[in-house]
Amino acid sequence: MFDAFQARYPRDSEVTERSGNTSASSPQSLADFVSQFGGASFGGGLYRVISTSDLGEWKARIGEGFPEFADRTTCFAYDWLGRVFALDPARLEGGQPGVVMLEPGTGEALEIPCNWETFHTEELLEYGEAALAISFYEKWLGSGGAAPTLDQCVGYKKPLFLGGVDDLENLELSALDVYWHLSTQIIRQTRGLPPRTPVRFDIG
DSSP, X not given: OOHHHHHHSOBOGGGOOSOOOOOOSOOOSHHHHHHHHTTOEETTTTEEEOOGGGHHHHHHHHHHXXXXXXXXXXXXXXXXXXXXXXXXXXXXXXXXXXXXXXXXXXXXXXXXXXXXXXXXXXXXXXXXXXXXXXXXXXXXXXXXXXOOOTTEEEEESSOGGGTOXXXXXXXXXXXXXXXXXXXXXXXXXXTTOOTTOOOOOOOO
């Protein structure tokens, strides 16, 4: 079932940690998928699957920046930009919880019209460019930027929701936890404010 996914996004053995069952059998549920691929990176740091031991940490991050999703979603993966993919049971796709992408750099939650299975067997194969910003990542690497490890991401120096520009000059390699902490603090303090409202940040 996931042969095409693994062919398109080969596993990065040099940055894989804490991965669970390495059986070649195809996962039949999200739990199987996380058990088999959790803690692994794919496509040269492009896409990473969250390990079971890190689910609580991701739930806390979501609670800080996107509290409306914290109690109902289950995170399963994140990309090179630090954007996390989660399942939202409040929206069904093919009878299963739909995928939502939560973006710390934009402060937005974007619905993706697929479930955990079709996300890997269709979305990432047919619309990988849109889902993972592949060409942007290639430009980052081509400019001399490093591929992020499992605890890193390539984050925006100035968040897009504060007027930051979506280009290479506004990117930097960051520790994943630090980037999410700073981004979610700013999201919380600016949520609901009219455009151009002056703000003074209190980053705890």
